[in-house]
Amino acid sequence: MIKKLPSSVYNWITITGVTISTISFFMIVFLFVVSFFLDKGGSYLGLVIYIILPSFLILGLILIPIGMYKKSKADKRSGIPKEFRFPKIDLNDIKHRNAFFIFISVTAVFLLVSAVGSYEAFNYTESTEFCGTLCHSVMSPEYTAYQGSAHARVRCVDCHVGSGAGWYVRSKLSGLYQVYAVISNTYPRPIETPISNLRPARETCEECHWPEKFYSRKLVSQKHYLADEINSEWDISMSMKIGPTYSALGLNEGIHWHINPNVKIEYITTDKKNQVIPWVKYTNLKTGEVHIYNDSNDKLEPGAFDSLKINVMDCIDCHNRPSHSYLPPAFFIDNALTAGKIPKELPEIKKLSMEILENEFGTTDSAMIFIRETINKFYADNYPEINKTNYNRIEKAVTGLQNEFKKNIFPEMKVRWSAYPNNIGHVEFDGCFRCHSDSHTSDKGRNISRDCNLCHSIIAQGPPENLIKSVYDEGLEFKHPVDIDEMWKETNCTACHTGLAP
The missing domain is CATH 1.10.132 (Topoisomerase I; Chain A, domain 4)
Incomplete structure (x- = not known):
């Protein structure tokens, strides 16, 4: 050859x-x-x-x-x-x-x-498909929540990585460990939020949401249902003061005052999830005015400053779940009742749903079985006539609750609303009240107020047949659906509302 x-x-x-x-x-x-x-x-x-x-x-x-x-x-x-x-x-x-x-x-x-x-x-x-679907069991909660979010058309890497070679290389090196963790089954359940090494919002969020943009006030209307026999409806409409009354005022007023380029807000937190903030510093960058606020209920020891990091406030400190939000049952059941996915005509369905969701399940399949068996048994035992003549409503309630469960609770990954505090609002998590507590005071006698009207004005509230409406630009005083006297003024909402309270 x-x-x-x-x-x-x-x-x-x-x-x-x-x-x-x-x-x-x-x-x-x-x-x-x-x-x-x-x-x-x-x-x-x-x-x-x-x-x-x-x-x-x-x-x-x-x-x-x-x-x-x-x-x-x-x-x-x-x-x-x-x-x-x-x-x-x-x-x-x-x-x-x-x-x-x-x-x-x-x-x-x-x-x-x-x-x-x-x-x-x-x-x-860099694709969303790669990030969300390659590791089904691991990333299923994040991908499911992402698909129902306002950022569903934004690629994962646009927020989690951003532009530039440095963060790209950093993300890929981090990805190598993640691949190892998945293969060796050593990843945490639930997946931890990367608060400590998160890229600053000014380099990601502000590529689209820049601080100089004026954001007008926003009308928010919600329907809530009480845990009584008739699922009593309680409506509330609020004008959210995201920006000022007049656009000419820019960021001098409203919730987004916190990101005013002329203002610098710094804080110290004593926990990994940034839920406890005992120290806040305000600096006016134009005038040099400075105010330091200490929580009178949780003062830092003098030596603690040496070991704690001072953070500069940005978008993510409030908008910490912009794409991966897992709603508490009290919220997603109300939404399902409003949308008709769960029939509100079924007596006690709100209360029953809350009782079912109090349980922690090992798997999604076991939760689906429990939901079906519990709802069927409840109406067969307590409302036999409905079970006989309107079973289609019971079946719709079963399917509706199962679907809502699968959007917000993932037993295999130990993901539920309580695993990831949401800092927007103050009902199920302290959120705004982490700083706006009335107990954060300065040496000059100033305090960070928890006055409701700072951030929103209630323009209508009450049952639909007896809805109380405000006069133009005059907010109503909040009225709790259940009579708790003045308790709502004295304690945080989270003292009662844990995601399962109506």
Whole structure:
């Protein structure tokens, strides 16, 4: 046999490398055609095309020179004479010319495919599909909540990574550990919020939501239902003072005053979730005015400042669940009743739903079974007539509660509303009241007020048949649906509302 290639090529390692790289290359081409032209596959096909198969292709290419090197070393040890000569290319020789053009053509194709593959691999690892669906059980809570959020059309990396090579490399290095944690089953349940190493909001959120933009006031209307036999409805409408009364005032008024470029708010927190804030500092950057507020109920010891970090307030300190919010049962059941997903005509359905959701389940399947059995038994025992004549409503309530459960509670990952405090508002978590407590006071006698009218004005409240409405621009005093006298003024909402209270 006449050998047309160097003798070092003829060894099993090199042949294996050639075989692996050739098969990988053609499989990449074939699967790319299938996914591109036939629109078949999914997140796993992308993983195979752009990450797994290219890894095998590169492995095969590495094996080729390794085999040639080992074969040359073996030939040298065996005493096979070999004259050293530099390669010579003579394009007038047809053999050299054919080999040269084959090499150039294959190299060009390989470089083109490598470039396209690298670009597609980059895009794939940056895609929402990759982030949300590749690790189904691990990221299912985050991906489910994301799909129902206001940011459902924003890619995960636009918020979690942002622009720039530095944070891209940092995210990929972090991703390596995450892959290891998934493979070794050592990831935390629930997944922890990366508060300590989160990229500043001014480098991510403010790419779209810039502070200088004026945000007008917003009307928020909600329907709530009491845990009584008739699921009594209680409506409330509020004017949220996101911005000032008049746009000319800019960020001098309203909730977004906190991000006024002329104001700097700093704080110290003593817990990992930033729920306890005993120290706040206000600085007016234009005038140099400074006020320091200490919580009279939770004062820091003088030596504590040396070990605690001073944080600068930004968007995420309030909007900490912009895309992955898990609603408390009291909220998502009210929403389901309002939307008709759970029939409000069913007696005691709000109360029964709350009692069911008090339980912590090991799996989603066990929760689905428990919901169905409990609702069916309750109406069969307590309302046999409804069970007989309007069972379709009972079935609708079962399906509605199951669907709402699957959007907000994920037993396998230990994800529920209580795992991730939401700092917007102050009903189920302290949120605003972490600072606006009346107990944060300065040495000059100033305090951070908890006056309701600072952030919102109630313009209507009460049962729909007896709705109390305010006169223009004059907010109503809050009226609790259940008579608790003045208690709502003296304690935080969270003293009673834990996600399960109506």
